[in-house]
Amino acid sequence: GDSVTQMEGPVTLSEEAFLTINCTYTATGYPSLFWYVQYPGEGLQLLLKATKADDKGSNKGFEATYRKETTSFHLEKGSVQVSDSAVYFCALLTLTGRRALTFGSGTRLQVQP
Amino acid sequence: NAGVMQNPRHLVRRRGQEARLRCSPMKGHSHVYWYRQLPEEGLKFMVYLQKENIIDESGMPKERFSAEFPKEGPSILRIQQVVRGDSAAYFCASSPTGERVKEQYFGPGTRLTVT
Numbered sequence: 374g375d376s377v378t379q380m381e382g383p384v385t386l387s388e389e390a391f392l393t394i395n396c397t398y399t400a401t402g403y404p405s406l407f408w409y410v411q412y413p414g415e416g417l418q419l420l421l422k423a424t425k426a427d428d429k430g431s432n433k434g435f436e437a438t439y440r441k442e443t444t445s446f447h448l449e450k451g452s453v454q455v456s457d458s459a460v461y462f463c464a465l466l467t468l469t470g471r472r473a474l475t476f477g478s479g480t481r482l483q484v485q486p
Numbered sequence: 487n488a489g490v491m492q493n494p495r496h497l498v499r500r501r502g503q504e505a506r507l508r509c510s511p512m513k514g515h516s517h518v519y520w521y522r523q524l525p526e527e528g529l530k531f532m533v534y535l536q537k538e539n540i541i542d543e544s545g546m547p548k549e550r551f552s553a554e555f556p557k558e559g560p561s562i563l564r565i566q567q568v569v570r571g572d573s574a575a576y577f578c579a580s581s582p583t584g585e586r587v588k589e590q591y592f593g594p595g596t597r598l599t600v601t
Contacts, residue, residue, distance in 0.1 A: 405588045416490075416577055416592040417529070424588065462528055466588055472542065473519065473531035474579075474590060 375400045379463050379477035386484050392450040394480045396437075396463035399444065404465040406430075406439050406446040407474070411460045420448075420461070453484045488513065490580050490593035491560075498599045499568045507563040507596045511580030518561045519590060520553055523575040535561060568600045 380395040398404065405424045409417040421430030426441035437448045446463060463477040491510040499505050511518050516536055521529040531545040535555035546553065550568075555561040565572055575597045579590040 409592075416492075416594040417579075419589060419591065422589065466590075472517075472534055473545065474521075474529070475531070476528035478528045 375404070375465060375467060375475045377463050377465055377475055377477035379461075379480050382460075382479075382481035384480060384482050386453055386482070388455055388484055388486050389452045390484075392448070392453045392457075392482065394448040394461055394463075394482070396446045396448065396477060397444055398446065398463075398465050400465055400467055400475075402467040404467045406437070407464045407466070408435070408437055408446070408448050409462045409464060409476075411462065411479070413459075417462065453482070455484045455486050458482055458484045490515075490578055490591055492576075492578050492593035492596050494596060495594060496597050496599070498601060500601055501569055502567050505565040505568050505572070505598055507565075507576050507578075507598070509561040509563070509578030509580075509593060511561070511578075512582075512591055515580035515582050515591070517581045517583070518555050519579045519581075520561075520563050521577045521579065523577060523595070525574070529577060532563075565598075568598075570600050573598055573600045 377398045407422045408420040410420045411417050421432040423430040423439035429438045435450045437446050460479045460481045462479045464474045466474050493508050518535045520532040523529045533546050533553045534542040550566045552564045575595045577595045579592045581590045
């Protein structure tokens, strides 16, 4: 079945540090890949997406590239801010099967001033 | 354009009571999904509905849980005879039709506590 594996957190960084959160996946078919962000007490917000190999999703300074050869979709940001502190979820969707997002377990990011 | 709306935001039920969770999708969205998030875990799919149809309920527990999305009104997730293990955050998402069907937009969630 489909699955997503994320690096465990928490990840603690100082403001302006470089961020990488690793995400790898296994899927039948050709998935679309997503990063969602969840701030405390809130729902998930779609951060970025990529629908085919070599696509790069980007939003608010975050980027992730769909790497089919390594089945990865790592999230990066060049300079994090305190306001980026949240839980980040990697997810995939294959329309050929269930139209359900399969989520990783989430990675908590804490940015210190 | 208002986002996905869920109510109540917090719900406390005693064991054995019924819980009803409501979800209004974004305007123009005809696909609704329910997910459950246990503490410190990712979201797990429960059910996918379109108006008046359950498309995929493979993630729903076989007993006590049901969902509907009527022609008029919000989608409802119903949990009968709640138990402590049902305590979780329940999120609804909606998506448009067409090319953007892959994009699911989430509501703020309903946090259910069973005492």
